[in-house]
Amino acid sequence: MSSRDAITLTAGDAEVTVRPDNGCRVQSLRIGGTELLRQGERYGCFPMVPWCGRMRDGQFRNGGLQHRMPLNAPPHAIHGTGRNLPWRTARHSDTTATFTYELADPHAPWPYPGTVTQLVELAADGSAVTFTMGIETYDDSFPAQAGWHPWFLRNLGKDTEDVRLDFAPAWQEQRGEDKLPTGKRLDPAPGPWDDCFGMPEGVDVTLTWPGQLELKVSSREQWVVVFDEQEAAVCVEPQTGPPNGINTEPRLVTPIDPLETSMTWSWRRL
Template sequence: MALEASSPLDDAHAPLAGGQLHWLRAGRVAIALAPEAGGRIAQMRYDDVDWLVGECEGRAAVIGWGCYPMVPWAGRIRRGRFSFDGKDFVLPANLGAHAIHGVGFTRPWQIDHLDAATATLSLALPEDRHWPFGGVATQAVRVLPDGLDLRLAVQAGDRAMPAVIGWHPWFRKPDQLLFSPRAMYPRDGEGIATLPCVSPVPGPWDDCFINQAEVTLEYAGQRLRLRADTDHWVVYDGAAHASCLEPQTGPPDGFTLLPRRLVAGERLELRFGLRWESEIPR
C-alpha cells in the first residue's frame, strides 16, 4: 500500500506522506501500523478479513481511512474558537469553517518501541497557531490472538491545556451494528453537538452519544466487540462504504461543552479494546 505526500493541517482532505508499514501479529490478528501517516493503524485483519477502509478506498484522504488518534481534541471545534483560562483562542479551520480531530492525524509519529506484537509511539505537540500549548501524545498498541488493546494519552507540558482525545476507526460497512446508547447530544444548524442531551433518535447518525455498553459490529461472517473506558462515543454511519465508531473522552466542541483542564504535567489517557469472533453466534 502506498502512502502519499504529507499534508499540512490546514487541509484535512490532502493525502499523507509515504512511509513504511509495520505489521504486528498474534494468533489470528494482524495489524498494519503506519507511524508516518498520522500514527494510524492502516489495517486491522482477522482470519484474512480486512476490517478497515484503506487509503486507496472510499474517500482515500487523510481524514477518511484507517484508524487514527485524535489529539489533543476530538471532533469539531466550532469555527476553531474556544476560551481557556480567561483567554480566547482561534485554531486554523481544516474542515469547512471548523477545526477537526486535532493535530496528530496529519503528522508523523515516532516509534519508541516495536516488536512482533506490540508498539509504542509518541508525538511532540506543537506550540504554534495549530496548537499553542505544547505537550506530548503517546500511543501503545498490543495485538492479542483474538483482539487488540489500544492506549492513547496526552500529557500537558509546562503549562495548563485543555484536552479531549479519541480514536477514529473507519470500519468497512458492517452488515449489522449493535449499539444501544442512553442519550445523545443534539446537533445544531452547523452540525455541531449542543447541550442538553436528549434521548437517542434513529440513524443514520453523525452524532455523539452517551454510552457505557459494549458496541458490536458484524461483518463478513465475523463479530467485533468494542469497549472503551469512556462513556462518550461518536457514531458516523451515513456513508455507504463505512461506519465510524469513535470512543472519545468528551464530546465534539468539548473545550466549550465539557471542558477538561490539564494542569502542567497532568496526563489524560483513554483505553480501547477490540475483540473478534470468527463465527457469529445465532
C-alpha cells in the same frame, strides 16, 4: 528505523498495521486474511488529538486566553492535529508498539507544549487489540480531548450481508444545524447517524458481519460518535468528550494530571 516505516503486529491469525508517518493511523486490521478497515490515506483508524470532532469556529479558551486553530472543516476545526503529522516509533515488538509526537510540532502547531503517546497492544492469542493514548505536559496546563476514528468496512465482500450495529446508549446529543451538540439530550433515534451518544457505563458497541465476524468496541469513556452516512464504511468513535467538548466540557491536562484514555477491539468468528 525511521518514522516512515509501517509497523505490523501479528498474533494468531490477526495482523495490525500502523503507519506512524501518516498520523499514526491503523492502516489495516486483518483477521484470517480479511480486511476490516476501509483502505486509503484518509481512512483506516486515526487518533483524534488534542481535540475530537468539530471545534466551534476553530476556537477554544484556556482561562483568559483565546486560541484559534486552522479551519480544516469550515467554519470549524475538526479531529485535532495528530492525524496530520508523522509520529516517532519509540519501540515495538511482535505484538506491541509505542509512538509519540510533540504537540508543538511546527507543521501543525498547538499553542502549548506537550507529548502525545499512543500504545498499540495486540493480544497474544490474536483475539483483541487495545489502544492507549496519553497527553502529558511539563509546562502550562491546557484543555484537551483524545479519541479514535475508525472506518470499519460496511461489507466484507464475497456476497455477504452488510454490518449490523448494536448498542444501547442512555441518550443522544441533539445535533444543531452547525453539526455540533446543542447541549440538549434526547432519547436515541434510529439512524443513519452522524451523532454523539452517551454511554455512562462505558462505550460498548458491537459490529456484526453476519456469518463472518463479530467485533466489539469497548472503552471506559462515556462518549461515542457513530457515523454511518457513507456507503462504504461505518465509524464508531470512542472519545473523552463530545464534539466541541474542548469548550463545553474542558478536561485540563496539567503537569501532575495527564489525560489518558483507552479503547479495545475484540472479535470472534461466527
